Amino acid sequence: xxxxxxxxxxxxxxKILGGKLATRIVLDxxxxxxxxxxxxxxxxxxxNYAISKAAGTITLPKELKGTGTDRQVNPPNLRLTGTMLDSxxxxxATTTSVEILYADGLKVIGHSKRRGNKPKRNIYGLNDKNQxxxxxxxxxxxxxxxxxxAEKDIEIKLEFL
Numbered sequence: 809x810x811x812x813x814x815x816x817x818x819x820x821x822x823k824i825l826g827g828k829l830a831t832r833i834v835l836d837x838x839x840x841x842x843x844x845x846x847x848x849x850x851x852x853x854x855x856n857y858a859i860s861k862a863a864g865t866i867t868l869p870k871e872l873k874g875t876g877t878d879r880q881v882n883p884p885n886l887r888l889t890g891t892m893l894d895s896x897x898x899x900x901a902t903t904t905s906v907e908i909l910y911a912d913g914l915k916v917i918g919h920s921k922r923r924g925n926k927p928k929r930n931i932y933g934l935n936d937k938n939q940x941x942x943x944x945x946x947x948x949x950x951x952x953x954x955x956x957x958a959e960k961d962i963e964i965k966l967e968f969l
Contacts, residue, residue: 815950819901825945826898826906832938833908834893837931840883844928847935850884851927861888886919886929893931 833843840850853861858881860866866888878887887893895911910916910932920930934942 815953817903817946817949819903821946821949822901822903822906823898825942826901826908828945829906829934829938829942830896830898830908832941833896833931833934836935836938837893838885838887840885841935842928842930843933843935843938844930845936847937850886850929853881853884858882884929886931892916896931 836843836847842848842850852858857866862879862881864877864879868889877889878885880887892912892915895909897909897911898906899909900907916932920928920932922928
């Protein structure tokens with residue numbers, strides 16, 4: 809291994825990291841944890857909505873068809889039908905980055921802002937805990953690469969005149 813490869817990240821590293829981050833975002837949302845900087849808990853659902861969701865009697869708009877399938881109300885998980893959270897994927901990995909795709913982006917952006925008296929429940933971006941996960945992921949990769957680099961014998965020839 810050459811020295812410059814010790815800190816080099818490959819496309820596959822970013823693909824793996826992107827998949828793990830998408831999973832972490834969904835798992836955080838299922839636990840009611842925000843992707844705001846501090847990762848606070850989501851505010852509770854309003855009483856009427858919570859009762860309807862728990863009973864499975866929420867009727868969706870025509871374009872969504874049917875009724876909600878998820879009945880979890882505590883903690884709030886933003887998973888009425890599962891479509892929005894299931895649409896979060898990693899894509900377009902390069903040697904320096906990966907994109908997290910929110911295919912149901914309008915809903916995600918809508919939840920990430922206060923909308924009148926509706927509370928903010930943000931799943932867009934990364935909270936401090938997930939940012940730390942990225943740092944740890946690359947630190948472990950570099951440690952492994954340094955170990956590989958250090959395993960090789962280095963031969964130095966000195967000539968005295």
